Amino acid sequence: MKKYFIGFLVGAFFTISATAFADDIQSLVGKKVQAEYTVEVNGKVLNTVVVEGKNYAPVRSIGEAAGYEVTIDGKKVIYKEGEVMNTSSVNENKIAEKIANLNTALENAKNKVNETNALISKLKEQSKTADSDKSKKNYESAIAESEMRLAEYQQSVNDIESNIAELQK
Known part of the structure; x- marks a missing residue:
């Protein structure tokens, strides 16, 4: 019984001291x-x-x-x-690193554009051989969805290219 009582006292002591310590810490989180x-x-x-x-x-x-x-x-x-x-060399290194990262992202975005174009072509070919109206509607829906994704990927490519051009000025 003494062990439980001592354990309770130690736990209460740590709880009280932790909250007292937390009151001393001033946080900027939530401040205006x-x-x-x-x-x-x-x-x-x-x-x-x-x-x-x-x-x-x-x-x-x-x-x-x-x-x-x-x-x-x-x-x-x-x-x-x-x-x-020499801060100019540090800045040049940071810019070169950003450009390299953007070039990698650009390559990935262009790959997505190419993959999506290939998928759209494949779906269009398959829709020509569809037997039922339901199948044709499914293909048309998939094509429309793929074309929306294609537009997003192309916008990403354009955005990345403009960021690269801005950094290269």
């Missing part, structure tokens, strides 16, 4: 953003927000935009003055 500001550092525009009168800014982005190497050590953010980074 009062304003948004932009910060320009060496021509790079960064966005910040104001929540409950405090401005929250992306510290790493600001440091990198200023040309510093930014490291995090525990809860400390360190800007290394002597080791200025």
Whole structure:
């Protein structure tokens, strides 16, 4: 019986201490953003927000935009003055990576377009040999559905191509 009582006390202690600890933690989740500001550092525009009168800014982005190497050590953010980074090469690498990812997505979307075109052609051929009106209606329905998917895939191709063109400017 003592074991159960001690177990109950320990459980109650942990429950009470956990809720007391949780009260100390201030969360931004659910808080209203009062304003948004932009910060320009060496021509790079960064966005910040104001929540409950405090401005929250992306510290790493600001440091990198200023040309510093930014490291995090525990809860400390360190800007290394002597080791200025070449931010233009970092940005070029990020853009090249995005373009490569978009090219992969573009290839996949084009494959979907080709597969859907082949399916539509096959369905049209099969509908010509359909025996009953019900079969013909089923084929027509499948063709219409495939043509809608084809339009979506073609729109994806167009969107991806425009994103690539925008990044290559």
